[in-house]
Amino acid sequence: xxxxVRNSGIDVIGDIPWGTHFCxxxxxxxxxxxxxxxxxxxxxxxxxxCVWITSQPLEIEEAKEAMKRAVPDIDVYLKKEQxxxxxxxxxxxxxxxxxxxRVVNSWVEKINHALAKGYDGLRAVGDNRWLExxxxxxxxxxxxxxxxxxDKHHVIGLCPYYLDICxxxxxxDVVSNHQFALIKREGKWERxxxxxxxxxxxxxxxxxxxWEQTFDAVPDLIAVIDGGYRIVRAxxxxxxxxxxxxxxxxGLTCYRAVxxxxxPPLFCPQRQLxxxxxxxxxxxxxxxxxxxxxxxxxxxYDPGGKLIRSVHVAHDITEQKKVEVALxxxxxxxxxxxxxxxxxxxxxxxALMENERRLSEAQKMAHIGNWDWEIGSNKSYWSDEMYSIxxxxxxxxxxxxxxxxxxxxxxxxKYLDNVIKRALNGELYSIDYRITRADGEERVVHLQGEVIFxxxxxxxxxxxxxxDITERKETERALELSRERYRSFIHxxxxxxxxxxxxxxxxxxxxxVKEITGYGEEELISEKLWRKLIVPEDLPLFLKKEREAKGSxxxxxxxxxxxxxxxxxxxxxxxxVYQKIPGxxxxxxxxxxxxxDITERKETExxxxxAEEARKKEIHHRIKNNLQVISSLLDLQAEKFxxxxxxxxxxxxEAFRESQNRVLSTSLIHEELYKGKGIDTLDFSAYLRKLxxxxxxxxxxxxxxxxxxxxxxxNAFFNMDTAVPLGIIxxxxxxxxxxxAFTEGKGEIQIKLYREEEENETxxxxxxxxxxxxxxxxxxxxxxxxxxxxxxxxxxxxxxQLDGNIELKRDQGTEFRITFDIVQDCLR
Numbered sequence: 001x002x003x004x005v006r007n008s009g010i011d012v013i014g015d016i017p018w019g020t021h022f023c024x025x026x027x028x029x030x031x032x033x034x035x036x037x038x039x040x041x042x043x044x045x046x047x048x049x050c051v052w053i054t055s056q057p058l059e060i061e062e063a064k065e066a067m068k069r070a071v072p073d074i075d076v077y078l079k080k081e082q083x084x085x086x087x088x089x090x091x092x093x094x095x096x097x098x099x100x101x102r103v104v105n106s107w108v109e110k111i112n113h114a115l116a117k118g119y120d121g122l123r124a125v126g127d128n129r130w131l132e133x134x135x136x137x138x139x140x141x142x143x144x145x146x147x148x149x150x151d152k153h154h155v156i157g158l159c160p161y162y163l164d165i166c167x168x169x170x171x172x173d174v175v176s177n178h179q180f181a182l183i184k185r186e187g188k189w190e191r192x193x194x195x196x197x198x199x200x201x202x203x204x205x206x207x208x209x210x211w212e213q214t215f216d217a218v219p220d221l222i223a224v225i226d227g228g229y230r231i232v233r234a235x236x237x238x239x240x241x242x243x244x245x246x247x248x249x250x251g252l253t254c255y256r257a258v259x260x261x262x263x264p265p266l267f268c269p270q271r272q273l274x275x276x277x278x279x280x281x282x283x284x285x286x287x288x289x290x291x292x293x294x295x296x297x298x299x300x301y302d303p304g305g306k307l308i309r310s311v312h313v314a315h316d317i318t319e320q321k322k323v324e325v326a327l328x329x330x331x332x333x334x335x336x337x338x339x340x341x342x343x344x345x346x347x348x349x350x351a352l353m354e355n356e357r358r359l360s361e362a363q364k365m366a367h368i369g370n371w372d373w374e375i376g377s378n379k380s381y382w383s384d385e386m387y388s389i390x391x392x393x394x395x396x397x398x399x400x401x402x403x404x405x406x407x408x409x410x411x412x413x414k415y416l417d418n419v420i421k422r423a424l425n426g427e428l429y430s431i432d433y434r435i436t437r438a439d440g441e442e443r444v445v446h447l448q449g450e451v452i453f454x455x456x457x458x459x460x461x462x463x464x465x466x467x468d469i470t471e472r473k474e475t476e477r478a479l480e481l482s483r484e485r486y487r488s489f490i491h492x493x494x495x496x497x498x499x500x501x502x503x504x505x506x507x508x509x510x511x512x513v514k515e516i517t518g519y520g521e522e523e524l525i526s527e528k529l530w531r532k533l534i535v536p537e538d539l540p541l542f543l544k545k546e547r548e549a550k551g552s553x554x555x556x557x558x559x560x561x562x563x564x565x566x567x568x569x570x571x572x573x574x575x576x577v578y579q580k581i582p583g584x585x586x587x588x589x590x591x592x593x594x595x596x597d598i599t600e601r602k603e604t605e606x607x608x609x610x611a612e613e614a615r616k617k618e619i620h621h622r623i624k625n626n627l628q629v630i631s632s633l634l635d636l637q638a639e640k641f642x643x644x645x646x647x648x649x650x651x652x653x654e655a656f657r658e659s660q661n662r663v664l665s666t667s668l669i670h671e672e673l674y675k676g677k678g679i680d681t682l683d684f685s686a687y688l689r690k691l692x693x694x695x696x697x698x699x700x701x702x703x704x705x706x707x708x709x710x711x712x713x714x715n716a717f718f719n720m721d722t723a724v725p726l727g728i729i730x731x732x733x734x735x736x737x738x739x740x741a742f743t744e745g746k747g748e749i750q751i752k753l754y755r756e757e758e759e760n761e762t763x764x765x766x767x768x769x770x771x772x773x774x775x776x777x778x779x780x781x782x783x784x785x786x787x788x789x790x791x792x793x794x795x796x797x798x799x800x801q802l803d804g805n806i807e808l809k810r811d812q813g814t815e816f817r818i819t820f821d822i823v824q825d826c827l828r
Contacts, residue, residue, distance in 0.1 A: 004154070032127075036052065039123070040123065047119055048114070054086070104145045122154065143177040180193045220315045222237070231249050234250070242257055290318075371466060372398075379400065389468050416431070432469065444470045496595040498593055517564065572599045575598045681717045708751075725801050730769075736792065741775025765821070774812055
């Protein structure tokens with residue numbers, strides 16, 4: 001079915017043959033339109049019957065509209081039924097049931113229908129977004145059957161899979177059932193091939209088993225020799241003749257091992273083969289092997305025609321030689337048997353080479369290389385995969401050990417060197433270390449092997465395997481990080497984790513169970529004690545939450561606070577959070593959650609609540625006292641008016657304004673109080689600024705020729721018993737200046753506040769506050785005690801209340817200097 005090439009319509013794919021079955025992973029309906037519209041457009045233009053089974057998120061009308069934008073005459077194709085766009089309820093289901101065999105048969109009917117109508121073949125798409133999790137395995141089996149049908153017919157099949165509902169295992173299932181997959185990365189579609197690695201690995205494993213069985217089953221002595229006369233492989237028969245195990249023969253020089261000479265003998269067939277590249281055979285008496293042998297040598301070439309190795313077969317002919325004279329007459333039949341034996345050996349050799357090839361391919365797929373290092377000569381043999389791991393070009397022999405160290409990560413060189421030194425003392429070694437390839441890429445490899453000793457127990461060779469394990473290490477690191485996070489969470493978890501069945505009966509409890517309740521985990525579960533621990537007053541709320549959770553038809557979560565009585569009688573507050581986990585069948589379910597000890601938090605909240613109530617009472621008391629001060633001021637003002645025979649309206653209004661300002665000075669106290677961090681202290685400097693600004697707005701509206709200057713100490717915090725009298729004093733003194741000091745309507749008023757001295761022993765600080773103006777001043781003939789205005793009388797009363805002192809200066813205008821002491825506790 002693969003002979004006819006079709007246009008896929010998809011740029012990243014290009015032309016594909018009949019029998020192509022591939023998949024697409026998508027996240028949005030735009031992803032579907034991006035691939036499926038050009039795919040079907042190419043099918044319509046190439047005389048193919050097109051069937052599109054669609055599902056959410058792309059509805060039928062949306063699919064038709066998308067096709068119309070790419071194929072303006074789509075209605076013609078729809079009318080003549082060259083393209084069918086149908087919902088999954090008709091394409092996959094019958095009466096709401098998915099029957100894989102029925103659907104497979106319907107595809108066969110579609111194929112036959114397409115060919116009967118004169119179409120070249122069938123082009124199909126079937127979206128499985130509708131598929132539920134419990135139907136996944138059945139759908140995978142269905143895909144296997146569909147794949148077999150597509151491979152044998154004029155069909156091209158594309159299966160879209162919604163990426164967000166596929167886990168890793170399911171993605172692997174999908175890819176393994178299709179020839180390749182399309183997936184979008186960074187806005188571009190990419191084609192991901194199905195390497196078939198699993199099947200290749202199985203074939204390779206079986207090949208290795210077959211190779212070993214065939215190689216060792218032959219009774220003749222067989223060895224594979226490289227161009228340096230070194231034994232690469234030896235079967236059991238050969239190793240036994242040399243008094244060694246097969247693995248001990250690897251790396252031995254054949255003429256030293258067999259002939260005991262320093263160079264190959266003249267009759268050596270390997271010497272002749274290396275000269276002309278041809279097969280050779282010779283009879284020889286081999287004392288080391290214990291008799292006469294017919295030795296045949298055959299060359300091995302790589303795919304490029306280069307001689308890489310040779311196969312030596314030594315057939316024991318000792319007994320034939322002993323009776324050769326007696327069997328001269330049977331010489332013809334002997335030659336015939338030799339030929340038969342040679343044919344047999346040739347067939348065994350072919351099987352040996354095929355299995356060796358499969359083993360080599362399997363090692364390449366697993367990124368495993370073979371190496372052999374001769375210590376005395378510092379020469380090495382490397383398999384092809386060794387060069388691939390290091391990113392090097394193929395050479396006739398491997399790199400010497402000292403050159404290999406150049407590719408080892410600098411931090412791992414000393415480590416590897418120490419391991420090799422220990423290995424030379426007889427230790428087996430298996431280690432991981434980092435290498436830097438020739439192209440600069442850093443990889444992680446696993447080295448394992450053994451040391452070969454001579455008869456004097458001197459190490460002569462090291463050999464083993466090297467595997468690229470970079471991807472495995474990255475996976476292990478990610479897994480360990482996940483485990484570490486989980487261990488950290490468990491270590492730091494201070495509550496109780498629990499799970500309950502659908503009737504809210506506890507199935508397990510983990511965490512600080514005994515620390516919180518005094519009971520053991522098994523004790524609470526087996527004796528169903530938890531509901532009995534809840535105090536009676538909180539039990540109705542707990543049971544109500546249970547009923548709500550059971551009554552919910554779907555997943556839900558909730559939380560509540562309640563008290564429990566511990567084993568020792570202590571009452572503790574706990575906070576419980578829980579969620580319902582529906583079962584796969586939509587009926588069975590479990591509950592999961594956590595319980596935390598919040599007793600300390602509850603006690604703190606209660607303490608804060610009591611503190612807040614005390615604060616409210618204190619503020620109420622302060623406000624009541626301040627209102628009493630205001631009431632007293634109004635009484636004084638009323639008494640003043642009652643002493644006069646005649647009162648003008650302007651005087652009454654002025655009195656009201658003065659009273660209003662006095663109330664304002666007190667209200668500002670409360671406003672600033674709430675801005676402070678303490679309960680009954682405020683930033684008096686900030687308060688003075690706001691009070692003075694308000695007084696200026698009251699008295700000099702529209703007059704910008706009177707200016708205010710303030711020099712106030714920062715962070716002067718006074719309690720209300722100090723702040724209220726001082727505020728009224730400032731109010732009276734500034735008001736007095738604004739009303740009487742400036743006959744020409746211009747001038748300056750200045751306020752200063754500073755700490756004069758601080759006594760640590762008595763924990764008191766003396767403050768000075770001055771209010772001055774450069775106006776007409778007060779007559780020198782009038783003393784402060786003689787001033788009879790209500791405001792200044794009030795100032796004197798409030799100074800006495802503060803246990804302070806006031807002085808009047810007349811040098812330049814008028815200056816009132818007030819001194820008072822503050823207890824350190826009132827300061828910040």
